[in-house]
Amino acid sequence: xxxxxxxxxHIGSEFSSYEELCAFLEDIECDKLFLIGDIFDLWVHxxxxxxxxxxxxxxxxxxxxxxxxxxxxxxxxxxxxxxxxLYFKNFNPKxxxxxxLEGNYFKIIHGHQFDYLIKNVxxxxxxxxxxxxxxxxxxxxxxxxxxxxxxxxxxxxxTYLLDVVxxxxxxxxEESFDGVIFAHSHIPEFKIIEDNSVDKFYFxxxxxxxxxxxxxxxxDGNFSLIDYTKTDDTTFHYTKECLxxxxxxxxxxxx
Numbered sequence: 001x002x003x004x005x006x007x008x009x010h011i012g013s014e015f016s017s018y019e020e021l022c023a024f025l026e027d028i029e030c031d032k033l034f035l036i037g038d039i040f041d042l043w044v045h046x047x048x049x050x051x052x053x054x055x056x057x058x059x060x061x062x063x064x065x066x067x068x069x070x071x072x073x074x075x076x077x078x079x080x081x082x083x084x085x086l087y088f089k090n091f092n093p094k095x096x097x098x099x100x101l102e103g104n105y106f107k108i109i110h111g112h113q114f115d116y117l118i119k120n121v122x123x124x125x126x127x128x129x130x131x132x133x134x135x136x137x138x139x140x141x142x143x144x145x146x147x148x149x150x151x152x153x154x155x156x157x158x159t160y161l162l163d164v165v166x167x168x169x170x171x172x173x174e175e176s177f178d179g180v181i182f183a184h185s186h187i188p189e190f191k192i193i194e195d196n197s198v199d200k201f202y203f204x205x206x207x208x209x210x211x212x213x214x215x216x217x218x219x220d221g222n223f224s225l226i227d228y229t230k231t232d233d234t235t236f237h238y239t240k241e242c243l244x245x246x247x248x249x250x251x252x253x254x255x
């Protein structure tokens with residue numbers, strides 16, 4: 001059983017790695033595909049506009065569906081919309097779901113539920129996003145993505161904010177689940193927290209398709225965090241960071 005997890009492509013925005021995402025999806029072979037939120041950017045365009053201007057993506061999803069791939073659509077803060085949910089009614093649209101893997105139970109959410117700004121002052125988030133789009137328009141997308149990658153490196157080195165989110169997520173779900181597969185931060189990662197309250201709690205973040213171009217693949221007990229990076233006009237390469245659940249479970253049983 002092979003599952004693929006993708007998020008934060010923000011189709012409709014200038015930031016989206018739309019062509020790369022479509023090329024990737026056209027070639028995938030899996031049993032389940034999880035789209036974990038912010039696939040579309042309804043803060044930029046209406047869903048009707050996106051449907052009319054990004055037809056290749058919708059065509060690919062239809063082909064995957066008719067091939068028998070089980071598709072799950074998880075709402076994010078940029079694409080939580082009744083029109084989206086109605087259009088994707090065959091893809092089980094919802095705000096969260098649960099997946100069992102090797103006897104481990106994972107909560108699957110987009111992750112904006114734990115974003116302080118969105119929860120408390122949503123209008124500030126939208127205003128900051130408007131400024132972000134304006135900045136990208138002024139400096140150009142290449143410069144903007146360079147700033148974005150630099151900012152991500154800074155965040156990765158200063159993990160305080162991420163640790164706060166991890167602790168909040170763990171506190172919410174640790175009694176019922178072994179881990180969380182989520183997105184929203186646009187920072188791809190594997191993280192395992194061990195303390196006295198639980199044996200291990202897994203954090204698996206898909207990253208995004210606006211800069212990182214990463215996704216999660218699960219097969220035969222292995223989680224793989226894969227970087228799908230365009231190296232020239234026709235060639236893509238993959239780099240993997242793997243987490244083996246079976247090995248982890250065997251070590252847990254031995255202890």
